[in-house]
Amino acid sequence: MICIRMPDSDLTIRSIDGQDFEVHRSIICFASAVIEGMLPRNLRSTTLFGNPIIQLPERGHVINTLIQFIYPTIPPKFTSLFNAAEVLEAVDCYEMYGVRAAIQDSLRLSQFPTTEPIALYILARNYRLDLVMSRVMKDFVSADFQRLPDNVLSSDIGRLRSDDYLRALSYARDRARKCLKILRDSKLHYKHICRCQTRAIEFDKSTGILHPKFQPTIQDYPCYAFLRFKALAAEQLQREAIDFDIFKPSLRLSACEEEQYRCPDGLLNLMRNFSQYFTDLQRAVEAVGWEYPEGYKSQLYIDLIKSPMDDDGEDFGL
Numbered sequence: 001m002i003c004i005r006m007p008d009s010d011l012t013i014r015s016i017d018g019q020d021f022e023v024h025r026s027i028i029c030f031a032s033a034v035i036e037g038m039l040p041r042n043l044r045s046t047t048l049f050g051n052p053i054i055q056l057p058e059r060g061h062v063i064n065t066l067i068q069f070i071y072p073t074i075p076p077k078f079t080s081l082f083n084a085a086e087v088l089e090a091v092d093c094y095e096m097y098g099v100r101a102a103i104q105d106s107l108r109l110s111q112f113p114t115t116e117p118i119a120l121y122i123l124a125r126n127y128r129l130d131l132v133m134s135r136v137m138k139d140f141v142s143a144d145f146q147r148l149p150d151n152v153l154s155s156d157i158g159r160l161r162s163d164d165y166l167r168a169l170s171y172a173r174d175r176a177r178k179c180l181k182i183l184r185d186s187k188l189h190y191k192h193i194c195r196c197q198t199r200a201i202e203f204d205k206s207t208g209i210l211h212p213k214f215q216p217t218i219q220d221y222p223c224y225a226f227l228r229f230k231a232l233a234a235e236q237l238q239r240e241a242i243d244f245d246i247f248k249p250s251l252r253l254s255a256c257e258e259e260q261y262r263c264p265d266g267l268l269n270l271m272r273n274f275s276q277y278f279t280d281l282q283r284a285v286e287a288v289g290w291e292y293p294e295g296y297k298s299q300l301y302i303d304l305i306k307s308p309m310d311d312d313g314e315d316f317g318l
């Protein structure tokens with residue numbers, strides 16, 4: 001059965017289930033040196049009137065997807081992750097590096113990171129798809145592992161190992177610690193002095209703590225509402241490593257409420273005057289990516305792989 005017939009084809013690829021794909025030798029050989037190496041032997045099986053035939057052990061739908069990725073057409077969409085795994089297996093076998101990159105892009109932009117984060121994580125780990133791994137990490141770490149059915153922990157794609165989850169969780173905590181440091185080091189750069197600061201400065205001058213002629217800055221006397229925001233945000237980062245949202249307005253409102261007696265300008269400061277500070281802070285926190293840095297090994301992960309109880313193959317939760 002002929003599935004694809006390209007005009008001017010000079011090579012036939014035959015699947016294990018008897019489907020023929022009539023393609024161009026130069027394009028296929030450019031995509032895979034392994035297939036090119038299969039040619040001379042197969043050329044002898046050329047019939048008088050037909051193209052040389054290469055018989056591959058993959059099924060027709062896998063070869064069909066491979067050809068769609070090799071030719072400059074709109075890349076196909078995977079119907080399932082199992083389907084993607086079958087194609088990736090062939091890609092690795094035939095060393096099709098260009099197709100591999102195209103598949104990474106296709107998976108990153110697909111719905112799978114949100115709909116099947118755990119299976120996609122396993123796939124990305126098995127086939128060393130680093131870009132997919134970065135994309136899926138946040139959803140993977142956020143998954144509720146206690147409520148997962150067994151078929152998710154061990155699927156057609158592969159098995160989730162205990163170290164997969166512990167390493168990701170440990171990474172999420174390290175990441176939250178980085179964000180906490182950014183928060184603690186962040187400073188206000190404003191000339192604006194609010195009423196709580198004026199009051200504190202006057203008090204310190206009247207009691208002699210501050211020299212009457214000294215001109216303090218906003219760093220010397222930060223607004224109480226601002227300090228309260230920092231404390232609340234830090235608490236949240238220490239408590240919640242994954243789904244923290246320190247920029248939601250409700251957190252700033254709580255800070256103003258708690259400090260309303262000390263700072264009558266708190267609401268105005270946190271909701272409007274300090275907006276540039278919050279924009280800069282948010283940008284800095286978002287720049288802390290979700291992907292493992294090169295060679296990342298958490299202490300938790302190291303302890304686990306050293307443990308005699310775990311031989312790197314123990315299944316999660318089993």
Ligand SMILES: [Zn+2]
Binds near residue numbers: 197222224262269
């Ligand atoms: Zn204030």
